[in-house]
Amino acid sequence: xxxxxxxxxxxxxxxxxxxxxxxxxxxxxxxxxxxxxxxxxxxxxxxxxxxxxxxxxxxxxxxxxxxxxxxxxxxxxxxxxxxxxxxxxxxxxxxxxxxxxxxxxxxxxxxxxxxxxxxxxxxxxxxxxxxxxxxxxxxxxxxxxxxxxxxxxxxxxxxxxxxxxxxxxxxxxxxxxxxxxxxxxxxxxxxxxxxxxxxxxxxxxxxxxxxxxxxxxxxxxxxxxxxxxxxxxxxxxxxxx
Ligand code: C5P
Numbered sequence: 001x002x003x004x005x006x007x008x009x010x011x012x013x014x015x016x017x018x019x020x021x022x023x024x025x026x027x028x029x030x031x032x033x034x035x036x037x038x039x040x041x042x043x044x045x046x047x048x049x050x051x052x053x054x055x056x057x058x059x060x061x062x063x064x065x066x067x068x069x070x071x072x073x074x075x076x077x078x079x080x081x082x083x084x085x086x087x088x089x090x091x092x093x094x095x096x097x098x099x100x101x102x103x104x105x106x107x108x109x110x111x112x113x114x115x116x117x118x119x120x121x122x123x124x125x126x127x128x129x130x131x132x133x134x135x136x137x138x139x140x141x142x143x144x145x146x147x148x149x150x151x152x153x154x155x156x157x158x159x160x161x162x163x164x165x166x167x168x169x170x171x172x173x174x175x176x177x178x179x180x181x182x183x184x185x186x187x188x189x190x191x192x193x194x195x196x197x198x199x200x201x202x203x204x205x206x207x208x209x210x211x212x213x214x215x216x217x218x219x220x221x222x223x224x225x226x227x228x229x230x231x232x233x234x235x236x237x238x239x240x241x
Contacts, residue, residue, distance in 0.1 A: 017043065017044040019044075019213055020044060023215050024049070032064075033064075036067055038226055040068060042234060045070045045098070046071055048073055048074065058094050061094045073091050073094075076102055085112035087116070088113040088116030088117040091117060091129075092117040092119065092124070093124040094120075098183075100134055100164065101134070103155050107154055132183055133152075133158075133163045135165055138197065148169045151163075156180055163182060163183065164183045164184070166184065167200065167206060181212045182210055182211050182212050185197065186199050187200070188201070190236075203216075203234055203236060
């Protein structure tokens with residue numbers, strides 16, 4: 001297998017593209033669609049977070065699906081089990097492929113979210129989405145080390161298929177639960193601005209450490225030329241050709 005350091009100017013292979021989630025942290029759907037279209041050769045998943053969902057609502061989900069993306073609905077649900085279950089049911093019916101919820105909400109809440117998500121998708125005739133548990137927010141620098149493993153176990157027991165984990169905890173998460181999908185933010189090129197990400201990793205390093213879905217935002221979305229920034233960011237990945 002050949003490797004290259006040339007930018008992946010034509011985009012990624014379908015296998016790699018399916019592992020890349022573009023964080024559309026903007027407050028305008030037209031801008032989000034414009035960015036997503038431009039970056040579609042590198043990203044197979046569009047992440048809609050609280051900012052875009054608050055601005056555009058479910059239309060954002062439909063727009064990204066229509067543009068050819070799987071949708072990662074990053075709503076970080078945390079409420080009583082009934083409410084989370086009902087909200088997750090709607091997210092499943094909308095066609096989200098991934099939905100986040102806080103493990104801090106407890107096992108009953110996570111279980112309600114998992115069941116709601118699956119039921120919503122099934123009733124709409126859609127494939128089963130992945131419920132992704134947030135173990136610890138990266139902004140919670142005071143969280144003790146045992147929290148990630150205990151929340152990971154809780155998430156798995158509740159039926160979540162994935163967790164969000166930082167670059168610092170990827171290896172531990174893989175060891176503790178190899179079959180759980182690991183979603184990792186903080187992806188940067190070597191030496192790139194890490195902004196407020198405490199554990200930046202390059203794409204190649206994140207894959208090597210066991211990330212299954214890499215979340216990329218400002219490293220490309222803030223660039224003057226987002227497509228050129230994506231080509232440069234992913235240049236360290238192996239070239240299957
Ligand atoms: O830093 P970047 O813009 O690549 O962030 C992408 C995603 O990572 C954000 O949408 C957010 O969900 C998450 N994030 C995080 N911790 C931070 C900053 C962002 O987990 N400190």
